[in-house]
Amino acid sequence: MSDKPRILYCNCAYAKIVPPDVKEGVLRELCESGSAFDAVADLCEMSARRDPGLKRLAEGGAVKIAACYPRAVKWLFAAAGAPLDKSATEVLNMRVESAVEVSAALQAGELKPNIPDGKPRASDAPVAEGARNVGTPTES
Amino acid sequence: MSLLEENTLRVVLYEGEGAAELPAGERFEILSSLLSKGYTVTRAGLEGRVAPADRSSIVALGRFENGQTPEVEDAAGEVSLRFEHIDGRSPSELAERVDAIREETHTSKHGEWKPWFPVIDYDRCTNCMQCLSFCLFDVYGVDDDQQIEVRNNDNCKTNCPACSRVCPEAAIMFPKYKAGPINGDVVSDADMKREKMKVDISSLLGGDVYDMLRQRSERAKSRFSKERSSDKALNERKKCLTKLVQEGDIPPEVLMSLPSPEEIAKKAEEAAAKAQAALDAQQGG
Numbered sequence: 001m002s003d004k005p006r007i008l009y010c011n012c013a014y015a016k017i018v019p020p021d022v023k024e025g026v027l028r029e030l031c032e033s034g035s036a037f038d039a040v041a042d043l044c045e046m047s048a049r050r051d052p053g054l055k056r057l058a059e060g061g062a063v064k065i066a067a068c069y070p071r072a073v074k075w076l077f078a079a080a081g082a083p084l085d086k087s088a089t090e091v092l093n094m095r096v097e098s099a100v101e102v103s104a105a106l107q108a109g110e111l112k113p114n115i116p117d118g119k120p121r122a123s124d125a126p127v128a129e130g131a132r133n134v135g136t137p138t139e140s
Numbered sequence: 141m142s143l144l145e146e147n148t149l150r151v152v153l154y155e156g157e158g159a160a161e162l163p164a165g166e167r168f169e170i171l172s173s174l175l176s177k178g179y180t181v182t183r184a185g186l187e188g189r190v191a192p193a194d195r196s197s198i199v200a201l202g203r204f205e206n207g208q209t210p211e212v213e214d215a216a217g218e219v220s221l222r223f224e225h226i227d228g229r230s231p232s233e234l235a236e237r238v239d240a241i242r243e244e245t246h247t248s249k250h251g252e253w254k255p256w257f258p259v260i261d262y263d264r265c266t267n268c269m270q271c272l273s274f275c276l277f278d279v280y281g282v283d284d285d286q287q288i289e290v291r292n293n294d295n296c297k298t299n300c301p302a303c304s305r306v307c308p309e310a311a312i313m314f315p316k317y318k319a320g321p322i323n324g325d326v327v328s329d330a331d332m333k334r335e336k337m338k339v340d341i342s343s344l345l346g347g348d349v350y351d352m353l354r355q356r357s358e359r360a361k362s363r364f365s366k367e368r369s370s371d372k373a374l375n376e377r378k379k380c381l382t383k384l385v386q387e388g389d390i391p392p393e394v395l396m397s398l399p400s401p402e403e404i405a406k407k408a409e410e411a412a413a414k415a416q417a418a419l420d421a422q423q424g425g
Contacts, residue, residue, distance in 0.1 A: 004189070006189045017323070034185060035185075035188055056196070079260070
């Protein structure tokens with residue numbers, strides 16, 4: 001059994017806020033990698049409905065999550081009574097990072113925990129190399 | 141709305157022992173088809189870790205050897221476990237088959253509601269209760285410890301981020317909103333200044349935007365009774381609503397669906413009383 005962190009992919013199905021080419025690119029790369037992974041249609045919906053599946057996804061050790069902003073992901077899980085382990089969770093933001101960047105981070109063996117702890121300020125935020133500005137996409 | 145009492149369905153795309161590995165393209169098409177229908181899918185192979193099992197019902201899709209699906213059952217008898225051989229089915233046909241299994245197993249259906257609701261960042265929240273006193277749709281409540289909580293998220297008006305704009309700490313997120321910090325992006329110092337300013341303006345206008353709306357509507361109503369001109373009253377309301385739409389990014393349909401001024405006043409009073417009671421309880425405790 002591999003010691004690599006688990007992978008969780010969110011398809012953000014019910015709003016057009018994640019660029020479709022990024023979502024599709026990350027999922028396609030995951031499928032091509034042969035990795036085991038969990039994929040959910042929409043973390044927001046699961047959180048809103050207190051889906052017990054979130055507890056399952058939060059448990060089980062280190063995890064890399066391809067979704068949106070780390071602050072949002074942290075509190076979506078918490079709102080459903082399934083807090084993430086801040087020392088064992090890395091969130092990749094498909095709203096601002098490219099498919100290539102997210103895919104590379106998912107496949108990297110090293111986990112870089114990044115969910116916020118406490119009250120972060122802008123100056124605390126790391127500057128992602130090559131992070132692309134996608135502007136303000138139209139909502140569905 | 142809560143799924144705590146409902147059974148959920150977990151789909152497993154099984155490519156482990158006893159089943160063939162799928163071509164990457166086929167794997168992608170099947171996953172895409174299932175995700176678009178709202179399913180949670182686990183791709184399991186010979187290696188790698190996935191989320192552990194729980195009490196969700198499971199349907200395992202795979203290209204099983206000789207087309208023979210394993211005959212197994214949950215030893216504890218708690219979970220419904222099914223296997224489906226995927227050969228001869230397109231991804232959309234497979235998704236339809238999973239739909240049928242969902243109905244047979246009486247598991248929950250997803251995707252019938254755009255998940256638009258506030259998410260509280262408790263690292264930032266100071267429990268000031270402004271959101272509770274602001275929202276007229278009973279989205280917020282307090283728990284047994286008098287801590288603010290999102291209680292009725294399905295009452296929230298789709299695409300309306302108004303409560304996040306009155307939060308003095310920018311602690312309310314709508315993850316599907318278009319811009320930061322409401323979408324969960326890092327809160328900048330400029331955001332904090334902007335949020336404070338909004339609250340100050342709101343206070344100057346008499347407490348909150350709903351109150352402003354109510355007062356304007358009442359003035360319009362008063363003029364209507366004097367002038368007997370329904371057009372003027374309607375224009376006044378439209379003018380007020382347009383301003384709120386532009387300044388607060390509040391969808392027009394939300395504002396147009398607000399209750400009558402009398403009901404707004406009543407609900408605002410009730411919400412303010414709830415917030416005050418929670419604050420009093422905090423201080424008392």
